[in-house]
Amino acid sequence: MTATRVRLVRLRTALLALTLAVLVVSLWAFQNVQNTAETVxxxxAHAVLEVTAARAALVAADAAAIASFASGEAKLAGPGQEYSNQLALASQSLARVAEFNQAGEEGGNALQVIESQVAAYSGSIGQxxxxxxxxxxxxxGAVDLWHASRLLHAPGGVLEELDLLQGRQREALNRQLTSTGMSLAMLPLWLLPVLALLVLLVFTQLYLRKRFRRVANVPLLAATVLIAAIGVALVFTLVSRDRLDSVGERLDGVAAARAAQIKAADEDGQRRLAELLTGYCDEEQGCGVTVDGFRELARQAGTPATDNTRVATAGARAVAADAxxxxxxxxREFLIPAGTLLAGGLVLLGLHARIDEYRYRP
Structure with missing residues (x-):
């Protein structure tokens, strides 16, 4: 076997090995990022948004019920249609959270506690x-209304449990984003096999041009173009991974807007409840330390002037668009494997004739 044929065989082996490395790394990167993006x-993203929606709906339901009882409308229409609508929305959101839950068994157990507390709250409002x-x-009736509101607002109540559940869902998103091991900072590492293969392809073509006096090896040139396209596809894959970070940032923005919206509605409802309770308290003895403390806090609370509903809605749409x-x-799920395998075939085709020329030479 001549030295030229040995060199050509080694080049072919190295090219095929690097092509296999490009296939494995590119597919791993794409599938890892794609699976994470689809899960998000x-x-x-739905789990986080639905928890915030459930909190907002429950606070709105509580405020609507208090307003109905405080105005006297409850004697004719009960807690009111707005209360029923918001409570139904909260139940729907909790059902979706259970469907999309990413916090594992801990999240499932928290949902069971929350749902039982919401049922107890609804029962107290009915009473x-x-x-x-x-x-x-x-x-x-005032005592029942007070008890119902405490089921939402007391430490360990529904709103606190929902806040904890929202944090768990957000932590699940953070774990998913970091588990991919992919970021633009890692781009040079994941492009290394592609770059190495491109360099070796160019070197091989220059060697063949010098050794065989040919202008170009068309199969190897086509393989070079395909591998360059694989590199571009990998870059776009990593860019799409980077977009997932903006999903997390937008979710935090939605949560902040929802929190402001909830705070405004909640403070308004709690002030109405404090005013309602005042009418049933003893003028000399008051309502007791707990209720009197609540009434004082409700009077001191200030309602933000900004309406954050529109901000939260727009943010939720932006989350969906980014995700x-x-x-x-x-x-890319077709381009990467098909392009890489085709490039490997073109490498074999491009070197076969040259290697075959030296098959029987001494």
Missing amino acids: RDRT ADVHFRQPDAAVL SAAAESGG
């Missing part, structure tokens, strides 16, 4: 409705 788009309709039981953009594959 289809489940995790308050019954008592307020009875002329001699309005005080009991969808990050999960858009652009056909």
Whole structure:
């Protein structure tokens, strides 16, 4: 076997080995990022958003019920249609959280506790409705309303549990983003096999041009173009991974807007509740230390002037748009394997004739 044939065989082996490395690394990178992006788009982002929606709906339901009882409308219409609508929205959001839950068993257990507390809250509101309709039981109705509101607001209540659950879902998103091991800072590392293969392809073509006096080796030139396209596809894959970080940032923005929205609605409802309770308290002894402390806090609270509903809604739409953009594959799931395998075939084709020329030479 001549030295030229040995060199050509070694070049072919090295080219095929690097082509295999490009295939493995590129597919691993794409599948890792794509799976994470699809999970974020289809489940995790929804889980975070639905928890915030459930909190907002429960606070709105509580404020609506208090307003109905405080105005006297409850004697005719009970807690009111707005209360029923918001409570139904909260139940729907909790059902979606259970469907999209990414916090594992811990999140599932928290949801069970929350759902039982919401059921107890609804029962207390229903009991308050019954008592307020009875002329001699309005005080009991006020007690039931107070108890219902405490089920939401007390330490360990529904709102605190939902806040903790929201944090767990957000932590799940952070774990998903960091588990990919992919970022633009890692781009040179993941492009290393592609760059090495491109360099070796160019070197091989220059060697063949010098050794065989040919202008160009068309199969190897086509393989070079395909591998360059694989490199571009990998760059776009990593860019889409980087977009997932913006999903997390936008989710935090939605959560902040929702928190401001919840705070405004909650303070308004709690002030109304404090005013309602005042009418049933003893003028000399008050309502007791706990209720009196609550009334003082409710009077001191200030309601923000900004309406954050529009901000939260726009932010939720932006989250969906960013998550969808990050999960858009652009056909890379076909380009990467097909292009790499085709490049390997072109390498074999491009070197076969040259190696075959030296098969029987001494």
